[in-house]
Amino acid sequence: MPQLSRRRFIATASKGAASIAILGVAACNGAGGDATSSTAAPTTNPGTSAPPQSTTNATTSTALATSAPPATTAPTVGEAFVWERVNLGNVSAYILERSGEAVLVDTGVGGSAGDIEEALGRLGLAWGNLGHVILTHRHGDHVGSIDAVLAAAPDATGYIGEGDAAAVSAPRPLTILNDGDSVFDLQIIETPGHTPGSISVFDPVGGVLVSGDAVLGGAEPGSVAGASPRFSEDMATADRSVVALAALRPEAILPGHGEPVDLDAATKLAELAASL
Secondary structure (H helix, E strand, O other), X not given: OOOOOEEEEOOOOOOOOOOOOOOOOOOOOOOOOOOOOOOOOOOOOOOOOOOOOOOOOOOOOOOOOEOOOOOOOOOXXXXXXXXXXXXXXXXXXXXXXXXXXXXXEOOOOOOOHHHHHHHHHHOOOOHHHEEEEEEOOOOHHHHOOHHXXXXXXXXXXXXXXXXXXHHOOOOOOEEEEOOOOEEOOEEEEEOOOOOOOOEEEEEOOOOEEEEEOOEEEOOOOOOEEEOOOOOOOOHHHHHHHHHHHHXXXXXXXXXXXXXXXXXXXXXXXXXXXXXX
């Protein structure tokens, strides 16, 4: 399947619609390994083969996560969903936009802020339009640019799953997310196993699932795979997370590693879940 760029999804009138845009980077290989970054806080997890996290820059303050409820915004009806993927090397981050307000899911490795800014510009947006930054999990290739992104978007709220909150530092407190929470009408799904606090983000109107590393793009374009055993801490739990995501029957799957899937996504994910 050719590399995907920008796509539009128009929901049925009964569901309503909104505008969503997604930024990502090129997939790594099918194994979906996580790269390290200098901006992620160090973690110590005996028994896991996830890449080590290096210390934050000395000029960056460490912020503890808070449990304040996530910000939400009333849905906008009648707009098209749009997502766009941008190649940053070996991992994907995503921007979701509606009515001029953007949500960034993951920040990529360190040094990705410029690519994120360029993608915002192609959508007619700027840092001032970024209201939310959701981290799917604590690994450095997903949180590597959190410092730079939050510095560039001073009005944005950062979020992370509860189980990973203590392992990530940021220039201001991150809001803790749990299963069933909502950010800008995006549904938060707890998908532990890859890490204890891994989360996925689901748009129930457009059927778009941003799966972090809970579901990866498969070795073949258009296919899906579960979390990488090499980089996951609890594969039995990770497999259960795949089953939970399959129940959503998404129309498109946007993984942290591997190619996005927007053809028969629900069927492919259901088949993967049944095989585990």
